[in-house]
Amino acid sequence: MKKASYLLLAIFGLISFSAQADVTTAEQAATQYSLFAKSTLSADDGKEFYTRKQMVKGKDLACSTCHTDNPANKGKHNESGKEIQPMAPSANPKRFSDLNESAKGFTKHCKQVYGKDCSAKDKGNFIAYVLTFK
Numbered sequence: 408m409k410k411a412s413y414l415l416l417a418i419f420g421l422i423s424f425s426a427q428a429d430v431t432t433a434e435q436a437a438t439q440y441s442l443f444a445k446s447t448l449s450a451d452d453g454k455e456f457y458t459r460k461q462m463v464k465g466k467d468l469a470c471s472t473c474h475t476d477n478p479a480n481k482g483k484h485n486e487s488g489k490e491i492q493p494m495a496p497s498a499n500p501k502r503f504s505d506l507n508e509s510a511k512g513f514t515k516h517c518k519q520v521y522g523k524d525c526s527a528k529d530k531g532n533f534i535a536y537v538l539t540f541k
């Protein structure tokens with residue numbers, strides 16, 4: 408199943424001509440994380456990671472709290488109410504186009520939600536998941 412998801416990801420990449428440049432950089436980011444993790448990626452595990460709720464300061468918090476249940480939609484910061492551009496590269500070409508920015512975003516928000524940075528595998532799965540939104 409995990410291998411199959413990764414293969415699907417590769418196939419999706421090949422057939423999505425519309426937003427190719429941005430999707431390609433996101434796929435490269437996912438591939439890098441998969442190499443770091445020495446593991447294939449799973450969009451299903453990415454979804455579970457994205458929506459998994461943690462109790463933070465007495466409130467349920469997940470990536471989806473701010474980035475919404477649909478990564479192709481605009482998100483909203485749970486405290487400031489500030490709009491957040493979509494996580495899915497298909498909906499937001501800037502997403503994952505700068506790997507340093509992405510790495511900072513991951514570390515910051517992983518600490519906020521999970522109390523520590525996330526593993527390369529979690530990050531790769533996260534990108535694999537948001538790439539499934541066309």
Ligand code: HEC
Binds near residue numbers: 469504519
């Ligand atoms: C409290 C609200 C909030 C939560 C919860 C949250 N984020 Fe974010 N996230 C933001 C904001 C705000 C930005 C910066 C604005 C932007 O990039 O559009 C951001 C940006 C990012 C970026 C940078 C993406 C890029 O452009 O390269 C990544 C990666 C990211 N978040 C991952 C996560 C992950 C993984 C989780 C769950 C562990 C998570 N976020 C939870 C608010 C949140």
